[in-house]
Amino acid sequence: xxxxxxxxxxxxxxxxxxxxxxxxxxxxxxxxxxxxxxxxxxxxxxxxxxxxxxxxxxxxxxxxxxxxxxxxxxxxxxxxxxxxxxxxxxxxxxxxxxxxxxxxxxxxxxxxxxxxxxxxxxxxxxxxxxxxxxxxxxxxxxxxxxxxxxxxxxxxxxxxxxxxxxxxxxxxxxxxxxxxxxxxxxxxxxxxxxxxxxxxxxxxxxxxxxxxxxxxxxxxxxxxxxxxxxxxxxxxxxxxxxxxxxxxxxxxxxxxxxxxxxxxxxxxxxxxxxxxxxxxxxxxxxxxxxxxxxxxxxxxxxxxxxxxxxxxxxxxxxxxxxxxxxxxxxxxxxxxxxxxxx
Amino acid sequence: xxxxxxxxxxxxxxxxxxxxxxxxxxxxxxxxxxxxxxxxxxxxxxxxxxxxxxxxxxxxxxxxxxxxxxxxxxxxxxxxxxxxxxxxxxxxxxxxxxxxxxxxxxxxxxxxxxxxxxxxxxxxxxxxxxxxxxxxxxxxxxxxxxxxxxxxxxxxxxxxxxxxxxxxxxxxxxxxxxxxxxxxxxxxxxxxxxxxxxxxxxxxxxxxxxxxxxxxxxxxxxxxxxxxxxxxxxxxxxxxxxxxxxxxxxxxxxxxxxxxxxxxxxxxxxxxxxxxxxxxxxxxxxxxxxxxxxxxxxxxxxxxxxxxxxxxxxxxxxxxxxxxxxxxxxxxxxxxxxxxxx
Numbered sequence: 001x002x003x004x005x006x007x008x009x010x011x012x013x014x015x016x017x018x019x020x021x022x023x024x025x026x027x028x029x030x031x032x033x034x035x036x037x038x039x040x041x042x043x044x045x046x047x048x049x050x051x052x053x054x055x056x057x058x059x060x061x062x063x064x065x066x067x068x069x070x071x072x073x074x075x076x077x078x079x080x081x082x083x084x085x086x087x088x089x090x091x092x093x094x095x096x097x098x099x100x101x102x103x104x105x106x107x108x109x110x111x112x113x114x115x116x117x118x119x120x121x122x123x124x125x126x127x128x129x130x131x132x133x134x135x136x137x138x139x140x141x142x143x144x145x146x147x148x149x150x151x152x153x154x155x156x157x158x159x160x161x162x163x164x165x166x167x168x169x170x171x172x173x174x175x176x177x178x179x180x181x182x183x184x185x186x187x188x189x190x191x192x193x194x195x196x197x198x199x200x201x202x203x204x205x206x207x208x209x210x211x212x213x214x215x216x217x218x219x220x221x222x223x224x225x226x227x228x229x230x231x232x233x234x235x236x237x238x239x240x241x242x243x244x245x246x247x248x249x250x251x252x253x254x255x256x257x258x259x260x261x262x263x264x265x266x267x268x269x270x271x272x273x274x275x276x277x278x279x280x281x282x283x284x285x286x287x288x289x290x291x292x293x294x295x296x297x298x299x300x301x302x303x304x305x306x307x308x309x310x311x312x313x314x315x316x317x318x319x320x321x322x323x324x325x326x327x328x329x330x331x332x333x334x335x336x337x338x339x340x341x342x
Numbered sequence: 343x344x345x346x347x348x349x350x351x352x353x354x355x356x357x358x359x360x361x362x363x364x365x366x367x368x369x370x371x372x373x374x375x376x377x378x379x380x381x382x383x384x385x386x387x388x389x390x391x392x393x394x395x396x397x398x399x400x401x402x403x404x405x406x407x408x409x410x411x412x413x414x415x416x417x418x419x420x421x422x423x424x425x426x427x428x429x430x431x432x433x434x435x436x437x438x439x440x441x442x443x444x445x446x447x448x449x450x451x452x453x454x455x456x457x458x459x460x461x462x463x464x465x466x467x468x469x470x471x472x473x474x475x476x477x478x479x480x481x482x483x484x485x486x487x488x489x490x491x492x493x494x495x496x497x498x499x500x501x502x503x504x505x506x507x508x509x510x511x512x513x514x515x516x517x518x519x520x521x522x523x524x525x526x527x528x529x530x531x532x533x534x535x536x537x538x539x540x541x542x543x544x545x546x547x548x549x550x551x552x553x554x555x556x557x558x559x560x561x562x563x564x565x566x567x568x569x570x571x572x573x574x575x576x577x578x579x580x581x582x583x584x585x586x587x588x589x590x591x592x593x594x595x596x597x598x599x600x601x602x603x604x605x606x607x608x609x610x611x612x613x614x615x616x617x618x619x620x621x622x623x624x625x626x627x628x629x630x631x632x633x634x635x636x637x638x639x640x641x642x643x644x645x646x647x648x649x650x651x652x653x654x655x656x657x658x659x660x661x662x663x664x665x666x667x668x669x670x671x672x673x674x675x676x677x678x679x680x681x682x683x684x
Contacts, residue, residue: 003500004471007421009446011472028522080347081531089431090657092665095534099655103415104351104531107670109433109449117448121463128470129346130353166362189423189446192437215358276560313441314450315432317490321394325435326441328449 004127007221009188009214016183016335017123018174020133021072022290025064025335027142027168027317030279030287033268037167038291040067045167046143057141057168060283061086061097061327064170065137068290072133072174080131083122084172085114086139088148094138097170101205103135110304112207112236113190114138115171115286116330119221122175123184123332137172138309140281149200149316162202163237163329164264164280165273171286173294180337182297183319188218188331192313196324203325204241204264204277207310210327211237212248219254219259220332226256230302232295234329238264238278239263263309285309293334307332349563351530351556356668358525361516362475363414366630367406369484369510372460372621372629375610380633381511382409385656388485388510397436399483399510403428403439404510410464412518414475417616421445422473424523425464426514427456427612428481428624430490432674433538433576437483439512454549454578455532455653456480457513458672461647464481465674479514480651482565482623491542491658494662497523504544506580506606506622513628515636524639530560534655536552538666542656545667546583546619547604549652552669554590555580556650560673561596568598572644576671577627577651580606580620605630627651635676649674 004011024039031042041064048056048063069076085108086093094107107239110117118136125131143153145166151157175184180203193210211234219225226232237245242262249256263285264278279288289307296302308331314323346353366381373384383406390401404424411418424443427450428435436449452459460478467473487508493499517526535552551577561567563659568574579587584604591598606620607626621630631649638644650673656665 003474005473014471054659054663062494086452087432088657089659090453090655092431092655092657092660094670095655096660099534099536102533105534105670106463106531107451107453109427109451111432111449121448124472125466128466128472129344129356130470131347132345132467189448191444192441192447194441256621312435313432313437315430315434317396318432318434321396323438326437328447332516340542 003269009187009217010185010221013123013127014183017126017175018179018181018183020174020179020181021068022173023064023068023071023292024171024287024291025060026287030167030169030267033273035267035292037255042320052143053143054088055142057093057139058097060170061093061139065135065172068172068174069135069167069174074133076101078133079135081106081125081134082135083108084137085116087108087145096266105148108144111225111311112280112282113309113328113330116332118307119332120187120189122331125176126175126177132177132331133151134175136175138282138286139172140166140283142168153156159276160201161234162277164203164277165275165277166281167267167287169283169287171283182337184332185335186333188214192215192326192327192328194326195325198324202318203280203312204237206243206312206325207237207327208241208244208248211308211310211329212245214329216252216254218306219293226259229259231305232260232278233305233307234262236264236280237262240277292331297336303336305334307334351559352528352563354528354546355465357600358527359468359517360521360523362516362521362523363410364515364636365406365410365413366513366629367402367511367631368599368631372509372511372609375615377609377634380637389674395483396430399435399481399486400439401611401655402512403435403481406516407477410514410516411477416475420475421477422475423448423467424477425450425460425480429450429453429487453653453655454622454624454650455670455672456624458651459676461463461674462529462531462672468517468519474519476517478517479512480624480628481512482508484510484523486509487623501618502543504582506545507617508623509609509621509625509629511629513625513632515632524679525677526674527677528675529619530556530673532556532672534668536668538667540666542661543620546579547586547652548654549579550583550590550665553650553652553671554587554638556671558594558596560648567666568601571601571646571648573647574602575647575649576604578606578622579604579652582619639678645678647676649676
């Protein structure tokens with residue numbers, strides 16, 4: 001078989017993989033934000049009827065992944081593989097959220113880049129002939145993430161301006177061969193990039209070098225530039241991180257204009273919602289893509305986008321042991337549906 | 343493209359993927375066990391020159407993955423993807439162990455089944471035309487695992503007979519197209535199976551139903567039975583878990599004879615090494631395969647094996663919140679090298 005690699009980090013699918021459906025379920029704060037009308041489900045109760053934040057996160061996963069399959073007019077039994085992950089220790093949001101599904105399961109850890117990793121591997125499994133349908137997703141929960149990575153919420157710790165707000169929710173897509181929907185055409189897989197940032201309250205700075213590295217690699221591999229995309233969208237860098245990416249790439253002679261934005265910027269109203277640097281967490285890019293961008297692609301308002309969920313690959317233990325925070329980004333080229341229905 | 347699926351959970355690769363090299367690096371206890379002569383490197387210092395157990399685990403990852411690439415007569419730059427994971431929170435053993443490699447990276451979480459997950463996805467990426475070479479591996483460390491999942495070692499907690507001993511080390515393979523070596527021909531991907539076991543000191547019982555489910559699915563998908571394999575080898579069920587698998591399958595009318603064993607049984611001498619139920623951890627199946635089985639396949643003493651690393655998908659938080667322990671297994675059919683060198 002001829003290779004599908006078109007550069008050091010990029011592959012081009014033999015046949016575009018169709019995003020047959022996308023589903024997004026979010027918590028109360030996201031439901032008050034500027035993207036409220038794009039989400040499928042908004043949940044008022046941050047516990048989602050459960051007794052712990054972790055169980056609530058799993059509940060988001062289970063309900064939303066079922067919704068994605070339903071929106072694709074398919075059954076869970078039709079899914080050849082499930083790929084997902086989250087921020088919690090041992091990916092427990094995903095494990096306990098999907099354990100009822102009884103389908104072949106690949107657990108992923110890409111921190112907040114997980115949606116990009118799940119869609120990348122899912123699309124390759126389909127294009128490689130191994131699957132007809134893949135269910136891919138990612139989740140996070142503000143309360144379980146704060147508890148695990150920063151400080152118990154009850155402590156009322158002051159948040160610095162560079163701190164971001166973990167998005168509560170789950171985003172999931174059903175990928176398939178054929179059918180109608182936006183298509184994944186190319187995948188640029190990120191390297192771990194560590195520039196020595198150690199401030200767990202400035203994740204945007206930790207992830208920006210990885211995002212810049214991914215965008216540059218993608219442009220080099222494809223010969224394209226910012227002008228070839230209607231949107232270039234990173235995962236959860238927020239306001240500070242986005243500006244850093246622009247600055248880092250400017251130094252490399254690569255200019256990004258206003259077509260480059262970040263899901264962390266779009267999901268909250270910075271002024272009205274007191275979310276400081278913006279949104280973050282695996283769900284940030286997952287629900288923003290599944291809610292907002294999926295619809296923009298379907299309506300052909302965006303014809304080609306580079307979607308690059310970003311992740312800060314730290315743990316509480318590594319931070320306590322003085323390690324810096326490595327970042328990663330997983331990029332996908334996603335295009336609007338072809339004009340004619342197949 | 344025609345589908346490669348031959349059953350509900352199994353795919354057959356279009357062309358066998360060659361395991362170009364396998365490397366194993368283990369700690370002092372493993373070096374005293376019955377497989378000592380099969381490991382590439384044995385490290386006397388449990389800290390491996392580092393100041394913490396977590397950093398030691400990353401050191402095992404870095405050194406051993408470099409060794410695998412070196413044994414394959416390749417350079418790290420030749421690796422199109424790296425796939426690996428471990429038991430630590432946010433997979434920090436793998437993240438910090440591979441961050442210097444600067445190659446496209448997919449982090450995985452499959453608990454102790456990770457070696458199976460990494461080899462499965464790696465083989466599919468190659469057979470799908472996305473990669474020429476993939477570096478896949480998994481690691482664990484007795485001290486970091488005990489600290490995270492059970493009790494601080496300094497406490498000297500008594501271990502019940504069903505407790506297993508987390509293997510310290512890293513196992514890694516270089517997968518590629520062409521060349522000489524054992525080959526991966528089929529992949530059976532596991533479902534999450536939760537039978538309600540809640541005892542974190544009896545992981546074998548938690549994982550046995552998932553291993554039994556995988557073996558049964560594999561036999562159904564391929565029409566084979568135990569007699570078609572020279573060895574069927576699960577990951578880290580240990581003595582109690584192995585017997586449970588045999589018992590569970592007997593009830594389904596499926597007989598496993600002595601060709602079925604478990605890496606957790608083989609890696610330690612139960613009587614002399616006081617390891618109770620046997621070995622466990624991501625490294626258990628990874629180093630036993632990369633050390634012992636790889637050589638048995640190369641020497642054609644084993645012609646066809648079903649290798650199924652097993653994982654208990656629990657976290658400390660889920661255990662504290664009363665959740666049961668879901669299990670998973672990832673199966674691969676691995677055959678000895680074809681008689682003629684290519």
